[in-house]
Amino acid sequence: MNEWIDFFVYAAQAVALWVLFPRWATSFALPWMMDRNAAWVAANPRAIDRASPGGWFIQACYAWAIISILVLLVFRLGLQPVNLFPRTLQVPVWAVLMSVNNAMLALGMIGYASGAGVFLRWMTRTVPMSERRQATLQPRTADGLVPAWFRTLVLVAVGAHLLAWLLAGFAGYYQKPQFWGAFAAIHAVAIIVYFVGRASVLRRPGQMDRILGASYRRTEVCLTYAMQLLLVSYGAIALCKLVLDIDARRFSQLGTTLFVVIAVLYFTRMPGRQHGSTMLRA
Amino acid sequence: MDISILVSSPEPVYEQIVRQVQAGVATGELKPGDPLPTVRQLAGDLQLNRNTVARAYKLLEDQHVIQTAGRKGTFVRDDAFQEIGRIRSSQAERVMREMVRTLHGEGLDAAQISALFNDALLKVKP
Numbered sequence: 478m479n480e481w482i483d484f485f486v487y488a489a490q491a492v493a494l495w496v497l498f499p500r501w502a503t504s505f506a507l508p509w510m511m512d513r514n515a516a517w518v519a520a521n522p523r524a525i526d527r528a529s530p531g532g533w534f535i536q537a538c539y540a541w542a543i544i545s546i547l548v549l550l551v552f553r554l555g556l557q558p559v560n561l562f563p564r565t566l567q568v569p570v571w572a573v574l575m576s577v578n579n580a581m582l583a584l585g586m587i588g589y590a591s592g593a594g595v596f597l598r599w600m601t602r603t604v605p606m607s608e609r610r611q612a613t614l615q616p617r618t619a620d621g622l623v624p625a626w627f628r629t630l631v632l633v634a635v636g637a638h639l640l641a642w643l644l645a646g647f648a649g650y651y652q653k654p655q656f657w658g659a660f661a662a663i664h665a666v667a668i669i670v671y672f673v674g675r676a677s678v679l680r681r682p683g684q685m686d687r688i689l690g691a692s693y694r695r696t697e698v699c700l701t702y703a704m705q706l707l708l709v710s711y712g713a714i715a716l717c718k719l720v721l722d723i724d725a726r727r728f729s730q731l732g733t734t735l736f737v738v739i740a741v742l743y744f745t746r747m748p749g750r751q752h753g754s755t756m757l758r759a
Numbered sequence: 760m761d762i763s764i765l766v767s768s769p770e771p772v773y774e775q776i777v778r779q780v781q782a783g784v785a786t787g788e789l790k791p792g793d794p795l796p797t798v799r800q801l802a803g804d805l806q807l808n809r810n811t812v813a814r815a816y817k818l819l820e821d822q823h824v825i826q827t828a829g830r831k832g833t834f835v836r837d838d839a840f841q842e843i844g845r846i847r848s849s850q851a852e853r854v855m856r857e858m859v860r861t862l863h864g865e866g867l868d869a870a871q872i873s874a875l876f877n878d879a880l881l882k883v884k885p
Contacts (some may be wrong), residue, residue, distance in 0.1 A: 611763045612804035614783065616796045616832060681803045 480570040483731065484553045487578040488546045495585060496544035499535050501745040502593075505688060510600060511547040512684040514607040524603070529689045541588065545581040552577045571727050579733070611687070618660045619678050622698045631702045635667065639711040645720055663712045667705060674701035700740060707736055716748045760788045766804055772807060776815035777822075781846065783838045784824060791840070795825060795833040822846055 494710050507525060518524055551557050552573050557565060565573045615621075619628070642660050645651055677698045685693050710732060714725040762779040764772050790802035795801075798816060802809040816833060819825045823842040826832045836842065862872050 608767045609763055609765050610805045611761055611799055614760045614762060614780070614789065614795055614801075616794050617800060679800065679803075681806070715858075 480553060482576065483571045483574045484549055486731050486734050486738075487549055487574060489579070491542045491545040491549075491581070491739050493738045494582070495538045495545065495589075497745045498741050499538035499589070500582045503532075503535050505685065506596065508688045510604050513600065513604050513688050516607070517604055525578065534596070537567070537592065538589065541581075541585050545578075545585065548581060549574060549577055575730050578730075611682075613682070617678055617694075619674070619698060622678060622695045623702055627702060628701065631705050634709045635705055638712050639664070641716060642712065645716060651719045656719050659715050659719060663708060663715060667708050670701055670704050670708060674698060674705075677701055696743065703736070703740075707733065764807075772805075773811050773815040773818065776801075776812065777818050780815075780819055780823060781822075781843050782848050784835060785843045785847070789839075791835055791837040793835045795835070797832065 507518070510524065552565065553570065555570075559566060642663075646660060648655060677694065682694070711729050714729045717723045717725055760783050762776065762783075764774065764775045768775065770778075772820055779800050780789065780795075795816075796804070798812045801807075802812040805812070816825065816827070820827065824839045824846075825833055826836050859872060862875075867875070
């Protein structure tokens, strides 16, 4: 497979995470403040300037997207200073791109979390909490949030996946000693994702639920179900590696990256921008 | 249906919950057989102590507005609408008695109170 495909998948992720997602997320700054205390925001119009998208934070995100793509391009073209990165000569280009992407992603996430933290800290210190609290009288269950066909699909896939591992394990169809370790690791993550899904169903509604409505929690819970499918595909790839000795790390990494891109595109289709601008006009 | 509470209100929080559930039944937003959230969910959503929500649910159960069916959950009773009507009638009767007692105390007789009441009925629109 051509390594340009890896490059474009990682570049798409950089655009999704550092251009589309921040633009979408920052459009919620004002609705967030208004949800916290609309009367206070109305009495302090200067605070709206602080919440307006287009500030230093979003510019930094755009800059990081450009830097990430340029760095990936440098490594794709083999223009990196070899004396600084001697190991890049010993591994295939797809593996180099994978490592570079992971490093840029980790740094970007630290920066993004720091910027979001600064805003949240400012908001919680500046905007007083309203004394009015809201709740729905509708009970929340996974049945009401995830379509039955999707739940069944995930259940069947997880069951088949578990069965395949157990069969391969007990029948001795594996060549590596770390088989049971990999089995435990994958299923431990699956259990954690299951509990994350449960927590998504039960968690207290936040500002985003009130701003976006029921579709926000539905999307969040559906994503945790989709993550189970992703884990199943990871498990299948790991099983191929252990039983058939086929290295599919590259494909699992590209699959995860595409999942992230699709998830970001799905979230950014939610009508946050319009809502923010409507509230601003009001 | 959504409910909202005001923590700083002089009306106790559990009474705000009871009043809004009753209003939901009266307006038809809550229909017979509709499930209600668990005490845990509602307490979590409103950031209240579970005992506060449990107290509201207990009161609504005592008023025959809701019923708890074990692990199946809590539901609006089939006869909740009629019960709300009875509750409101008895509440109105209590308010009226209190008002008549006060007016008697101010020296007004039955005919004057009746005339005042009829006058108020004509002037105050629902």
